[in-house]
Amino acid sequence: MEIKLKLNGSNIVREIAPDLLLIDFLRDNKCFSVKRGCETSNCGLCTVLMDGTPILSCSLLAARADGHEIYTLEGLQEEASAFVGFLADQGTDQCGFCNPGFVMNTIALLRENPDPTDEEILQFLSGNLCRCSGYEGQLRGIRAFLDSREG
Amino acid sequence: MQRTPVNVAIDLGALGLDTIEETSEEFSIGAMVTLRQLEQHEGLNSYSDNAIKTAVQDIIGVQFRNMATIGGSIWGRFGFSDILTVFLAMDTYVELYKGGVISLREFSGMKYDNDILVRIIVKKKPCKVIYDAMRIQRTDYPVITCALSCIDGSYRAVIGARPGKAVVVEDTGILSEGITEDSAEAFASYVASNVRTSTNMRGSAAYRKHLIKGLTARNIMRIGGQI
Amino acid sequence: MEHKNYNAINKSVRKKDSMQLLLGKPVYTEDITPKDALIVKLLRSPHANAIVKDIDTSKAKLIPGVVDIYTWEDVPQLRFSNAGQTAPEPSPHDRLIIDRHVRFVGDPVAIVAAEDEASAVKALKLIKVTYDVLEPLLDFRTAKDNPILVHPEEDWKVPSDWGAFQHRNIIASEDNTHGDLEGVMADCDIVLERTYHTKQYNQTPMETFRTYTSYDRYGRLHVISSTQIVFHVRRILSTALGIPKNQIRVEKPRIGGAFGAKQTAVCEVYPAFVTFKTGRPAYICFSRGESQIAGSPRHEMEVKIRMGADNDGRIRALDFYTLSNTGAYGEHGPTTVGLSGHKSIPLYTGGLEAHRFAFDVVYTNTLAAGAYRGYGATQGVFALETIVNELAEMIGMDPTAIREKNMVKEGMLMPAYYDETANACALDKCMSRCKELFDWESKYPVRDMGNGKVRAAGVAMAMQGSCISNLDVGSATVRLNEDGTYNLVIGAADMGTGCDTILAQMVAECMDCTVDDVTVFGADTDASPYDSGSYASSTTYITGQAVVKACDKLKSQICEIAAGMMECAPDEVIFEKGQVRSISSGKVLSMVDVGIKSQLFNYVSPEATAMNTSPISPPPYMVGMVEIELDKITGKVEVLNYKAVVDCGIPINPALARIQTEGGLVQGIGHTLMENVTINSKGKLLENSLMQYRIPTRLDMGKLQVEFEHSYEPTGPFGAKSIGEIVINTPGPAITHAIYRATGVWHNELPITPEQIAMSINN
Incomplete structure (x- = not known):
């Protein structure tokens, strides 16, 4: 089947198999930031934005993206660059494999709630698993970014 | 999503069933409304004392809740469902394309058929709801779900993840003299003895009985404003 | 205790790969695997102990896209071990690539190589296996x-x-x-x-096991794998396939977490065998389910x-x-x-x-x-x-x-x-500091919070090593470039831990340059100097000291080149402040001067390699204290606070040492409270996904606070000991202690489930 969508700002038309998952479609289209960490919708590594909303690309058929706008981290480098340095300062990037999904969901959080409390940050990002960092440094990094904007 | 072949899938996404409408009598929730919409809807959460938000917010993560719909949860009548549990605690109805409007309680006992779930209706009766669930890890499936409510003066407990699907236990008058530690204990024992539990990876039948009793007693005290 | 003012040591610099990782660049095995690679899938035994009586692959081979299918009849009869350890290995040689005797639920019985994943999956379903099922020992x-x-x-x-x-x-x-x-x-x-x-x-690194193999331009087996142990993988493949080591090259790109899981060659042998048989590039990627039931x-x-x-x-x-x-x-x-x-x-x-x-x-x-x-x-x-x-x-x-x-x-x-x-041991200071930080005096008494909830505290100490003594070796090559910067080449594996960066910090300290002036390459068996690999907490201590030694050698070689330029003897110049000074004339040469000269009519290499090993393995020490709130009705334990004070000698990069500690604590919390492993009566492991094997989310670990007490290990680089492993050891006993304090019951098995806690109180 044919789908038309806007991927990272460009209109594209592709012929796909009806059972193709969005994550595989995106990786086929060179969006390598989108990672698979499980097969059960549990890890959050494959998070992308569909019409601005964070979703799991492993749990959606590519066909459902027809007519929609998808952003992966490849398309949001500038928005991510505004805050990821603060995560790097904490050393919390570690192995990096969960980073793209985590960064995408953080972008979604900050768009929806530009000044979140620690509790709101933890709640919003609870679907993004990380096995390296112990999470605390990720919170410190986001907090440092938010604090840097004040004053 | 597992990589299993899909034979026929029909997309119901374009039928305009993705909104929550509120009138003075009821909430009408389209089947395609996402769990995230439920979580963020002010009217629903103010009516339910945030019970709906509480029931929804530990389900995997924001991204998943942006995709999962109330229709999927209610139609599935899954054993582990937080959603089924919390809506059974309110005066809730489902509208079926062929079957018309029936109570959620009746629907939850029906066999799966080929009908289509159109919307969920919550009547705005005077109501107090408390939602509680026991999870080993915060975003895991619950070991037990336990909602308590007082609708128009009558109390009910809804117990799910037994691990079978949620069931309703109405008060038979145990609490009619008011909520005290004794009546709460008595009601909790009554609920526990009327709910069948069994064992799965997350807990044994006996532990679930224990949880039902303990959580029901505690939450009845909360509803009574004693805690 | 020695406490110097360092330039690059004990500084929290960013990891060298931070921005690549945080911005999602394609740096992992799967990202760089070409699309034409054959997809390798394994058919796994449903029985815990069985002999393959008959296996029929004929129907499966007819599926378009299936290139070949291999069974026990096709593989070399050479036993090997998958363990990444220095030879002669302590681990028995007890494996074949495919064994007719399958020994656990998940043991491979066939390897499918196909043009695409769909064909490979279809083929798996069409392979007919008859098992002689034996009673398992569980x-x-x-x-x-x-x-x-x-x-x-x-x-x-x-x-x-x-x-x-x-x-x-x-x-x-x-x-x-x-x-x-x-x-x-x-x-x-x-x-x-x-x-x-x-x-x-289960280690549960976010990136599951995966390997890409192909023949390189010299016709040798080229393996790109998510591994901690490139040199051991080369030996393991050589043993399993029966081909010489010099016909194999193993390299690792960025690794999506390992924690020891990738100190075993869990998946490398299968695509290597496919490439060996077909001559074609091949790729295997374990699903999460496979990583759970057939990992390490x-x-x-x-x-x-x-x-x-x-x-x-x-x-x-x-x-x-x-x-x-x-x-x-x-x-x-x-x-x-x-x-x-x-x-x-x-x-x-x-x-x-x-x-x-x-x-x-x-x-x-x-x-x-x-x-x-x-x-x-x-x-x-x-x-x-x-x-x-x-x-x-x-x-x-x-x-x-x-x-x-x-x-x-x-x-x-x-x-x-x-x-x-114990040359360097600040365990006593860790204890006194942790007590202060945690406020032990007021948190240790059990506090009833009402509503069935109690708060309680627990404590534990831990130690580890800093290498395998008398065994591990680490090496480093340091090279001066003509622009005055350095290349550091290592065989140790950065798996997110940041060893590329902390080793570069050591070069920067030795050579008096910035960390940015040092680029790092590793690990590749063709290019890297030999290193046993990144495990046993050895990289900072063993490879770190190799870096220091290599820099010492390089400095004297640089001095020799500079002395030639200044027409004096090498002992008449000294290396200081990142330049070479003539003692007599005071004239200085920059590293750019020396670097350029090194490429013109020059006999002395501006490159040095050093190897290091150790007869001792100095332990790091730590103290952990936990405060929990325990719900006596549900048995649920909520970790409120975890404080840890660690003695890892001198932390080379305090930010990274802190993250190592926090990450280890959360893994330990997971093992204690939520990660369970259940084997049923048939030998099947039930926690076969992240839905069933529940690692902690960011809502499950409370508030962590980590500090360091310095000691100075005289045999370590800049006084450093290890950090990577010790940090996982305290949560088990500390939380078990706090649960006893709250309930009066000792639990002697981990994990401790809410059910066990609730039922122990009520019985």
């Missing part, structure tokens, strides 16, 4: 001398003997006593005896301790016996078990008069265990720290005081640690 407590023999094969062998008895299901055993154990025990006021049990926890998890252990002590809290005698379950294959079995005693007992060197440490490591028909951060010490520390807490509570002594009384202190000789001396 309980490791009954494995020793069990009539079911997990490895009866005649060509089973051990490259180095650690007390193996193949026909008793034993791959390693030992029994060592120091001092008059029974005499001291008999003289003790109290003798406590307890048995502890821990399970096969922690060894399940049962630790029996008999402890002799006096009423005043003096711990005088320890009798330690560990039974370890290595599973169906012996990877890391003989070596992990040793740490359960060697890296726990020495914590109590203070008053210890005698000790015994004995163990057996046995085969069962469960998945093969391997290396997991902590590597046996975690299991031993859980047991020992729990029995010490029980003793303290029994005699009414503050558990921090009993430790202060008995703990190892700087300068002590440790008979339970190969007679090494």
